[in-house]
Amino acid sequence: MQPFIQFESVSKAFGPLTVVDNLDLGIAKGEFLSLLGPSGSGKTTILMMLAGFERPTSGTIHLGGKRIDHLPPHRRQMGVVFQNYALFPHMTVAENVAFPLRMQRLPRAEIDRRVERALDMVRLGALKDRRPSQLSGGQQQRVALTRALVFEPDVILMDEPLGALDKQLREHMQIEIRDLHRRLGLTIVFVTHDQTEALTMSDRIGVFNAGRIEQLDAPHAVYDTPRSRFVAQFIGETNLMEGRVAALEDATATVIVEGLPLRVRRTDGLALGQEVSLSLRPERIRLGADSVGGNLLPVTISDCVYHGDHMRVQLASGPLGLVARCERLAGDWAVGTPVTAGFDPADLTVLAR
Secondary structure (H helix, E strand, O other), X not given: OOOOEEEEEEEEEEOOEEEEEEEEEEEOOOOEEEEEOOOOOOHHHHHHHHHOOOOOOEEEEEEOOEEOOOOOHHXXXXXXXXXXXXXXXXOOHHHHHHHHXXXXXXXXXXXXXXXXXXXXXXXXXXXXXXXXXXXXXXXHHHXXXXXXXXXXXXXXXXXXXXXXXXXXXXXXXXXXXXXXXXXHOOOEEEEEOOHHHHHHXXXXXXXXXXXXXXXXXXXXXXXXXXXXXXXXXXXXXXEEEEEEEEEEOOOEEEEXXXXXXXXXXXXXXOOOOOEEEEEEOHHHOEEHHHOOOOEEEEEEEEEEEEOXXXXXXXXXXOOXXXXXXXXXXXXXXXXXXXXXXXXXXXXXXXXXX
């Protein structure tokens, strides 16, 4: 089945600097895709090319089977939401939302009907006569989102739309946007550098680095089975280790890390003597009486940091240092306490080098 949005061999250069490098990417109709990466990774440039504010240096972009990379923004039927909201300060909420419909020269009665329905959908109907300066940050963000939705676009593009909000309000807006996506069947392309935001909201995540996709996968796959060191480090916290394959069995392999033998799940391509990188998420480590798994290490607690719902525990086993995420009970363990750390072979991910 042909994707609803298709990037084919798309590159974008600004002078000698290549920002997007030979991108092939398909997005399904009704999908919520997050483009995740650090500043300068190319994710916003991809969004701007899709919106029509930038032209590809090479390659093509298709929407619904039709080529659109040569079309101006107003002919692409896309709603765009920016981080700074871009609301008109001299207009009321209703006038801001109505603006794209007025540009389409729709009849006044049709404009009023759509604006009322859209504002009710995001629970802003009672505020329609207020100006942006009279609204909270979250309310302004909902107005910007409503303005992008009101003309019933094929695609909603969002560029760091929640970056200016505080943590609690940002989490609330994540739920609201996700709910709108599900109720309306919207196709959303969402740019963010916030890993938690992408994991919470997306159907799939494209992790970008230096203009290329490092991994394109469902959130759980990006987190649980990263394919590269970059993805493992960028998505959440992880323990990265370097070792050499010392033995191969049917389902597992033994990797020597800092003189310690660790059993890992065997994957295709592993060979005796091969140097590999391993990723182990902190929450996969069990300490003390809860220690389980095919790997049991004697460790010493070197630090404990309280995080409210969990403890971040720094561990040392000879030259090997690990970080564990544990229940709050772990805070009873004093620095210097010897314990056992346990984790399964399946919890260690072998990364591409």
